Amino acid sequence: MNNTPTCDYCTDPPSYEGFYKSYLLPNRPVIIGPKLIASWPAVKHWVRCSSPSTDGKINWDYLSQNYGDCDVTVADCGTREFSDQKRSTMHFRDVVALWTAVAGENLYVKDWHLTRYLAASGSNGESFYSTPDIFRDDWMNAYYSACTEDDFRFVYVGAAGTFTPLHRDVYTSYSWSTNVCGRKRWWLFPPEQTRYLFRKGGEAHAETAFDVRDVDEREFPDIKRATPIVVEQKDGETIFVPSGWYHQVENLTACISINHNWCNSVNLPSLYDSMCAKVTEVEHALEDVKELLSQNSAGSDGWMREWVQIVQDVVEKDAGWNWTTFWKMVLYALKCTCNEFSSTPQLSMKPHPGASELLWRPAPPHLTPPHHFILDRVKKCYQSFVCREHGEVESIEGLKDVLQAVAERLPETNAAPLS
Structure with a gap:
């Protein structure tokens, strides 16, 4: 063969x-x-x-x-x-x-x-x-x-x-x-x-x-x-x-x-895995920074929030995205899939100056995978992310709200609670 x-x-x-x-x-x-x-x-x-x-x-x-x-x-x-x-x-x-x-x-x-x-x-x-x-x-x-x-x-x-x-x-x-x-x-x-x-x-x-x-x-x-x-x-x-x-x-x-x-729902798991790998790569490169933050914490665990934010900032500068970008993109796609945009997108997704929904027309259902397929792909990434032990859900400002909005559009996520 x-x-x-x-x-x-x-x-x-x-x-x-x-x-x-x-x-x-x-x-x-x-x-x-x-x-x-x-x-x-x-x-x-x-x-x-x-x-x-x-x-x-x-x-x-x-x-x-x-x-x-x-x-x-x-x-x-x-x-x-x-x-x-x-x-x-x-x-x-x-x-x-x-x-x-x-x-x-x-x-x-x-x-x-x-x-x-x-x-x-x-x-x-x-x-x-x-x-x-x-x-x-x-x-x-x-x-x-x-x-x-x-x-x-x-x-x-x-x-x-x-x-x-x-x-x-x-x-x-x-x-x-x-x-x-x-x-x-x-x-x-x-x-x-x-x-x-x-x-x-x-x-x-x-x-x-x-x-x-x-x-x-x-x-x-x-x-x-x-x-x-x-x-x-x-x-x-x-x-x-x-x-x-x-x-x-x-x-x-x-x-x-x-x-x-x-990208779309078909290769979303690959994008998610690539994001995880990028975060791990940056964490390894910044191990000295993590050690310094930990040593100066005086026994408090508050330094972890700063550490997560530093990693996310470097990830964004190096590759253009971070977890906030990823999940806002997913949420926007779910809203498009559910035809929710009768008004300006909310939840920290208001258009920037120069942005325009007219620049891109979301694909109609006959040009996308089946609805259940899309939700299943997102659900698996969501369940994996909220169970990560990196402290990102709690440490990245505004991310919990975005994830909650994603969860509300998924059938029975069975994921760890965000509260």
Whole structure:
């Protein structure tokens, strides 16, 4: 029996039910053909001279004219900085000017929140594209769009040869990525191969290889045991990267893509486990701080609350989330599932300035798993969390109220009482 991982290709966009059963539940990658995004305005405006048989060319004039004032994060793919690439901020038109002058060959515009920029400027936030139905059940972007000034929707623009180093998306979230124009090569490593990607002597949170095309096998002796899926993504194609899959991406041509990180009830247990692991990692790194707090406590256990808050602050700074964010996102998703939002979300989830529920339309029931499935996934995470011995429920301000609101929406949680 051949157990080598593969990546399917769907010429026609799958139905939600087909996507759910064939890719979400089994956590398998897939590439979907250009029909999925044929109606996007970006396909018309961002590309020139495109045809079904030849690669289109990026319409730099249109992009520079319409989005040139944007400040964008630019990675220098020729300069490594710790576990990432050196980054700076530039006006988008200045980056385009370098590319059109056949310069800036190492520059890669990453994590560009163009949707947010357009919304803030009074434009329709999704005027250049729309999220495909199979990806609409997105708890991260629903919560972040309505309750914060951030989101996980990005535009990436890079010259040929630019790349994103080996990584796993935040807290094992899913991602989908569409090449509006250009071609990419992907290296996809299924979760069971994760252990092969770390430096020798490493554990689950140690340093991974930076560039799978150039690995020192003396430092990463198990890398040769990894057998990634290597695929080429062409113009107009969309790739689904499953939860917890490490991956690396190289632009084979000048390329512009639209990317989302996202999650929902299907991979919620994986996100929860990843959060637990992140907290443990930070706790181990701060053991000296914990010991100092304990020694200065004069016999009182009040220092534990301060310790938990320090850990949560570091977790948030390092990975962008902490437990409060996680459970507020879950609560928001449950309220959407129960169609409760006839008014402004309450319970410390009031929109920030610049946030807007209009930036994300929650998925209707026919584009989500069954209601009982959603509640069961949340319930298991809830029961595990309230039984944790880290003191987080009592120590994190406001968290007990959020958890209580989650519990009220779950059938017979049978969990430890929060009072």
